[in-house]
Amino acid sequence: MSHKVTIPIGPYHSLQEEPEFYQLTVDGETVIDIDVRIGYVHRGIEKLAESMSYHKIIFLVERICGICSTSHPIASVQAIEDAGGIEVPDRALYIRTIVAELERLHSHMLWLGLAGHFLGYNTVWMWAWKYREIVCDLFEAITGSRQSYAMMKVGGVQRDIEDEYIPGLIKGMDDTLRALDMFKGAVLDDPVLGARLKGIGILSKEDALSYSALGPTSRASGVDKDVRRDDPYAAYDRVKWNVITQKEGDVFAKAVIRILEMYESVSIIKQCVQKMPKGSIDSNPKEIPPGEGIGHAEAPRGEVFHYIRSDGTNSPARYKVRAPTYMNFPTFKATVIGETISDATIILAAIDPCYCCTERKMTAVNQKTRKRSFTGDDMIKLSQEKTRRLYKRMTGKELR
Amino acid sequence: MSIKLKALLKSPWVFHLCSGSCNNCDIEILDCITPRYDIERFGMLLVGSVRHADVLLCTGIVNKLGESRVKRIYNQTPKPCLVVAVGNCANSQGVFRGSYACGKPLDQVIPVDIYIPGCPPKPEAIILGVVKLIEKIKGKKK
Ligand code: SF4
Numbered sequence: 001m002s003h004k005v006t007i008p009i010g011p012y013h014s015l016q017e018e019p020e021f022y023q024l025t026v027d028g029e030t031v032i033d034i035d036v037r038i039g040y041v042h043r044g045i046e047k048l049a050e051s052m053s054y055h056k057i058i059f060l061v062e063r064i065c066g067i068c069s070t071s072h073p074i075a076s077v078q079a080i081e082d083a084g085g086i087e088v089p090d091r092a093l094y095i096r097t098i099v100a101e102l103e104r105l106h107s108h109m110l111w112l113g114l115a116g117h118f119l120g121y122n123t124v125w126m127w128a129w130k131y132r133e134i135v136c137d138l139f140e141a142i143t144g145s146r147q148s149y150a151m152m153k154v155g156g157v158q159r160d161i162e163d164e165y166i167p168g169l170i171k172g173m174d175d176t177l178r179a180l181d182m183f184k185g186a187v188l189d190d191p192v193l194g195a196r197l198k199g200i201g202i203l204s205k206e207d208a209l210s211y212s213a214l215g216p217t218s219r220a221s222g223v224d225k226d227v228r229r230d231d232p233y234a235a236y237d238r239v240k241w242n243v244i245t246q247k248e249g250d251v252f253a254k255a256v257i258r259i260l261e262m263y264e265s266v267s268i269i270k271q272c273v274q275k276m277p278k279g280s281i282d283s284n285p286k287e288i289p290p291g292e293g294i295g296h297a298e299a300p301r302g303e304v305f306h307y308i309r310s311d312g313t314n315s316p317a318r319y320k321v322r323a324p325t326y327m328n329f330p331t332f333k334a335t336v337i338g339e340t341i342s343d344a345t346i347i348l349a350a351i352d353p354c355y356c357c358t359e360r361k362m363t364a365v366n367q368k369t370r371k372r373s374f375t376g377d378d379m380i381k382l383s384q385e386k387t388r389r390l391y392k393r394m395t396g397k398e399l400r
Numbered sequence: 401m402s403i404k405l406k407a408l409l410k411s412p413w414v415f416h417l418c419s420g421s422c423n424n425c426d427i428e429i430l431d432c433i434t435p436r437y438d439i440e441r442f443g444m445l446l447v448g449s450v451r452h453a454d455v456l457l458c459t460g461i462v463n464k465l466g467e468s469r470v471k472r473i474y475n476q477t478p479k480p481c482l483v484v485a486v487g488n489c490a491n492s493q494g495v496f497r498g499s500y501a502c503g504k505p506l507d508q509v510i511p512v513d514i515y516i517p518g519c520p521p522k523p524e525a526i527i528l529g530v531v532k533l534i535e536k537i538k539g540k541k542k
Contacts, residue, residue, distance in 0.1 A: 041420045042463055044499035051498070060495050066424025066520065110427070113434075129434035136431075147424040147520050 003027060007341070029340045034332050049319035054080055054288060057319070058152050061306070064321065066147055067110065070103040071299030072321070073152035075306040078233055078295025080154045083310045084288040092156035092283075094276040096234040098169075099143065099151050100297070101265040101272075105176060106135040107300035108258040108265075111349075112183065115255065118346050119196060120384030124187065131179035138172045141165050156282030166273055173266050180262055187255060192391045197252035201335040201347035204249055211331045214324040215302025216257045217350075221249035227298040239271040251350040288312070299324055342386045405480050408454040409534050411443030415453030415477070419470050420501075421460030424520035425487035429457055431523045439527060455482045455530070458506055461489045461496045467503040474510040482533060485512045486526060488519045495519075 007024040025033035045064055049057050057080075061072040074096055081088060109132040116124025136146045142161055143149035151157050161169070187193060203213065208221035218225065226243040228236040244260045246253035290312040296305045302324025309318040336347050392398060418426050432439045433446055447453055450473050462470055474483070488494035490506045506512060514536075516529035 041418075041460065042465065042501050043420055043461060043496045044501035045496075048496065048499045063422040063424075063495055063519075066422045066427055069422075069424065126435050129431065130436065133431075133434075133436045146522060147427060148422075 004032070024336075024341065024344060026341055029342075031336050031339055031341060031344055034336050046319050046321060050316055053314045054154055054316070057316070058154070059150060061321065062148055062150065062152075064323065067107050068103070068299040068301070068304065068323075069148050070100050070151065071297045071304050072306070072323075074100060074234065075295040075297040075304045076308075077152045077154050078297070079293040079306040079308045080288060080295070080310075081285075081293070082295055083291045083293025083308055084154075084285055086155050086285045087283055088156055089280045089283055090235075090277050091160075091279045092281045093235045094238075094272045095157045095161055095281065096152065097236060097239070098161065098269050098272050099149060099157075100234065101268045102135055102138060102142075103149075104265045104300045105262055106132055106139070108262050109135070111258060111300075112187070112255070115346065115349055116187075118349050118384075119193070120387040121193070124183075127179075127186075128183070131176065134172050134175050134179070138169060141168055153282060154288075155285040156280070160281050161276075169273060170270065173269055177263075177266055180259065180266070184259055187259065191394055192387060194252065195394065196387055197250065197255065197346070198248075199250050199252075200339055200343045201251045201350055202249045203331055203335050207331065207334040208249070211334065212327050213302075213331050214327050215298065215300070216254055216261070217302065217328045217331060219243070219245045220253035220257045222247045227296055227303050231296070233295075233297060235272060235275075236268075238275065239268050241268050241271075251346055254350045288314075301325060302328060402480065405537065408480065408482075409537060411445070412454045412482070412530070412534070413445045413447045413452055414455045414457055415447055415450045417450070417456050417458045417470065417473060419458070419460045419466040420463040420496075421487065421489055425459035425489070428520045428523050429459070429486065429526060432526055437523045437527065444530070450477050453477055453481065455484060456510075457484050457486050457526075458490050458510075458512075459486045461493045461499075461502050462504065462506050462509055463501045464503040467509055470506075470509055482513045482537075483510055484529060484533065485515045486529075487521060488517060491515045491517055 005026050007026060023035040024031055025035075045060060049060055052060060058073050058076055061076045062069045064072045080086075109128045113125040113128030113132070116122065116128065139149060140146050142165055143151050143159060151159060203217065203221045205222045207213075208218045208223050213221070213223070222245055224243060224245050227233070228241075229243050241264045244257050244264065246256055288310045290310055292307070292309050294305070294307050296303050304324060305322040307318070307320040308316045311317040332348065335350075336344055339347060388398075416426065416429050430446075431437060433444075450456070456474065456477060458470075460466075474481075485491050485506050489496065490512075493502055493505055496502055503509070514529055514533040516525055518525055521529070
């Protein structure tokens with residue numbers, strides 16, 4: 001007997017970040033439709049930016065998202081520099097690259113940890129967040145704060161990376177490399193995780209292209225695009241690195257992409273530290289002439305895009321932001337439908353949306369029988385139990 | 401001090417309520433339960449449902465869409481409960497003040513017991529804030 005049940009997820013949940021509201025329609029165990037409603041964190045940033053001076057906007061866009069709190073400012077300063085035709089000193093470009101790559105490291109580790117939690121591998125979560133602290137410490141040393149770094153500035157950067165911090169930075173990168181090797185072994189070679197993640201939530205290359213997916217979500221489906229290489233900004237064209245792609249498009253491929261990208265980030269940071277020229281870090285622009293400018297940057301989740309129109313005053317006439325999750329959301333239609341509910345959690349998490357689906361404020365009630373079906377906690381439990389079952393079947397032991 | 405409040409202070413269970421924040425405060429709250437800070441050793445536990453919570457950690461500006469829901473969540477929390485406003489957004493709406501999406505500040509929507517400033521506050525600051533709150537309530541008894 002076919003039996004449709006609607007599961008509301010959200011909007012408020014305990015574990016992480018922004019409230020979003022998902023509505024899953026399920027038939028038995030299988031998801032047959034999904035709907036997303038957002039807007040619970042709408043803060044009117046674009047409009048607010050139009051009332052602020054260019055200098056303040058950088059701090060405002062930094063607070064669009066706490067995890068990408070370098071990508072947005074980079075895109076923003078690039079848009080303003082584009083409009084004003086402002087040159088940026090070389091040293092500032094290298095510093096921008098270093099901070100952006102450190103951000104990628106911290107963001108990918110954060111994702112890895114949360115993905116581990118959703119699967120019931122809380123050890124992975126604790127590990128990932130433990131080694132993320134190395135990166136946070138580096139941030140604190142270089143920029144003065146663990147989050148919201150306030151490094152970007154129109155025409156350069158706010159602070160220099162002093163020579164005395166360089167050895168610490170290199171040591172931090174070596175420590176991170178060791179942690180990465182451990183993750184690579186623990187996550188990629190684990191047969192249970194493989195069984196759990198391989199072949200689920202597949203986003204085909206055609207779908208990735210037609211939904212215009214961005215970042216790791218598209219690169220895991222074999223779409224070879226990366227703003228850092230295709231339209232280089234900061235110092236990405238002066239260092240050697242590779243764009244990582246995978247063909248499979250499943251959740252496992254997305255995890256592989258993120259882990260391998262972290263190796264690239266470490267290598268980029270090390271090269272930047274070596275090649276960084278001496279000199280000024282700021283070209284001190286005086287005014288922004290009337291005109292338009294665009295800037296984009298590859299955030300950990302994909303391309304962020306900023307547009308400004310200047311009318312010659314000290315604040316923009318129009319400000320526009322497009323964040324990557326906006327493009328990645330609709331891919332759920334292609335990935336979640338047809339999968340089981342216990343897999344839905346990790347598939348939703350796989351695009352690394354500025355997070356979701358951990359706790360639900362409402363309970364699904366079956367309309368006919370008035371019986372409770374699933375709450376958010378139940379969904380995570382379902383997901384964790386599946387891992388446990390698989391673990392037992394494959395190793396003969398209980399997962400603890 | 402009522403017996404309920406006394407029991408609550410022994411091992412406060414925390415629910416993290418985010419409504420219109422930029423995630424930074426939320427990450428720092430999560431950081432508190434990971435190995436570096438590990439507040440679970442003091443009996444503080446992040447819980448998945450507000451019905452199990454003793455303390456609400458609120459972040460973000462509470463936008464117009466979220467206002468009624470924040471109120472509802474507060475009403476669903478078993479009383480007595482403590483409300484902690486984490487970050488400048490929850491304290492005073494921070495950089496977003498004046499935006500058309502901002503509703504009322506958090507402390508006009510639900511009663512707030514303690515404010516932790518910072519954008520974002522460091523995990524140490526969040527822990528210190530909660531400890532101060534507990535001491536304040538215990539101090540009342542004397
Ligand atoms: S106080 Fe700052 S860090 Fe916290 S949510 Fe608001 S803008 Fe983000």
